[in-house]
Amino acid sequence: MDLQPDESFEFQKGRGDVLLIACGALGREIISLIELNDWRHFDVTCLPAKWHNTPDLIPGGVREKIREAKGRYRKIYVLYADCGTGGTLDRVLEEEGVERIGGPHCYSFFSGNDAFTTITDKEFTAFYLTDYLARQFDKLIWQGLGLDRHPELRDMYFGNYTKVVYLAQQPTDALRQLAQKAADKLGLEYEYRFTGYGDLATFMREQSGVPADT
């Protein structure tokens, strides 16, 4: 599965009584976890990953999905972090009575929110990539910021960053090369860091009702 930044996505096998409303940038990882663990009671609906660049669209989009799904599912969870909504997503979720995964963004929950909190003070000049962002760097970041048309703006956007850190979930040689290429394109140092699924797996397991040691 390779979701494009502007694609929505539904994963419903007809057996799910719990709905996960997620960012499209997490679709592949969520489906992998569901299939790996045989969590058949989860249905998934993904909103466009390109909202990464316009987070003000996220709270309204999530609310709409919640309202569409209410009454049809026993439980709904949201797999978005705050994602630059400045607390607006949390206010929507509080109003709707729905819980989300913790953390300010996916870089944090992939790294583990506790661990990320300890490095964020020292690493605020890092530009993070995940598997999805490495795969979609050209579309979502380079073209999304207009750098394909105006490469001269690169340093206005990225001049204060010092390095690209690739936070890898399921790394392959091809993904590592893409991440390195992205760093080169941005004129930044490159660092590779394996995270796996981090708190995403933990959160989904908690909502699956299956104990961690089974």
Place this chain on the structure above:
Amino acid sequence: MSEEDDLDLNELDDDELVQQMHDDLYDGLREEIDEAVNILLGRGWVPYDVLTKALVEGMRIVGIDFRDGILFVPEVLLAANAMKAGMAILRPLLIETGAPRLGKMVIGTVKGDIHDIGKNLVGMMMEGAGFEVINLGINNPVENYLEAIEEHEPDILGMSALLTTTMPYMKVVIDAMKEKGIRDDYVVLVGGAPLNEEFATAIGADAYCRDAAVAVETAKEFMARKHNQMAASA
């Protein structure tokens, strides 16, 4: 070759040239703005008029179209770069010619945050509107703000943050100002993508400014209020 490539800016009369500058700013044409500013100055325009009638008005149009979703961030950045070129020529001349000053602003991005595009746009538009701007740059701890306030004695303190994780630091700065008993001596304006009015109120700022144009208008309103209060108490 397009018609525009053949255009000789020297052949345009003043009104046409100013109109052309608005178009060139809109299109982010830095060299053309640079040339046009020099032409107007050569024709005896005072620097303040070049700034307000050509550059600021041009950027005002850019700002409106950005707000309306007609222009996007890259285009605004190109326009800002073009305006910056014009400002570089005008800045020393404005000081020499004693252009009117509306007030003084210290502005900076908060600690732990390196994002400065919006903050720089605000700084430039404030300068264009007649404010003296002291730009503290990025990643500013509370001490930087307090020292700058003491040194420059501004009317306005502006703080910017792009991250949900860094925006609460604005409250740290405001609380430090309260502790020193200086909070009410300054107008505190805050901005940045994840912020909103509710947040600004909660942390004790005077106003949230959603973009550079709003920042300028808000700053002007506060300065007018300040002058009215001073006049009333005189």
